[in-house]
Amino acid sequence: MNIPFLDNWRKRHGGEDGTALASVVDSDPEGVAELLAECELLRARAGQNGLELDDSPASLEALDQLPPHWRDDPEELPWLGNDAGLYLGTVIVRTVPGAVWHIWPGGHPVVRLVSGREIQVVESGLDWAATGAPELSQVYAEAAEA
Numbered sequence: 001m002n003i004p005f006l007d008n009w010r011k012r013h014g015g016e017d018g019t020a021l022a023s024v025v026d027s028d029p030e031g032v033a034e035l036l037a038e039c040e041l042l043r044a045r046a047g048q049n050g051l052e053l054d055d056s057p058a059s060l061e062a063l064d065q066l067p068p069h070w071r072d073d074p075e076e077l078p079w080l081g082n083d084a085g086l087y088l089g090t091v092i093v094r095t096v097p098g099a100v101w102h103i104w105p106g107g108h109p110v111v112r113l114v115s116g117r118e119i120q121v122v123e124s125g126l127d128w129a130a131t132g133a134p135e136l137s138q139v140y141a142e143a144a145e146a
Contacts, residue, residue: 025103032101036109037090042083045070053087055094057144060136063087070129077129085125088136092119092143099143113146 025032037055042063046053049066053059063084070080089111093099098114110118124139 036086039083039087041079042087055091057140060140064135064137081126081129084129085122089121096144115146119143
């Protein structure tokens with residue numbers, strides 16, 4: 001996965017394969033959560049549409065209602081989708097009891113629920129950005145039920 005801020009972080013901390021980032025999740029989960037919550041492009045596009053992302057489930061519903069103008073820009077679409085997935089993960093981690101970020105070998109972030117189920121939030125965000133499905137609020141609702 002190509003996430004620029006993670007690539008830069010890996011270079012500074014010597015973990016090209018994602019192991020360094022995975023070890024930091026254990027030692028500083030709040031710091032990693034803050035890093036993954038940045039989602040600058042998504043927050044900027046939402047703001048341009050009058051939507052402030054407050055890390056709440058309601059904000060996911062509001063994102064689902066935005067007109068998908070990013071689909072007109074094939075270069076922006078994957079970046080926005082990646083941000084949407086990280087934002088979805090951020091909302092789940094901050095609001096679903098026991099949900100945590102987990103980094104797979106190679107540096108791929110997923111959300112792990114108390115049940116042990118892992119949600120590939122980045123893939124969900126990319127699918128949402130490209131096609132509108134699954135809706136972010138739907139993925140959240142399924143995570144909250146688990």
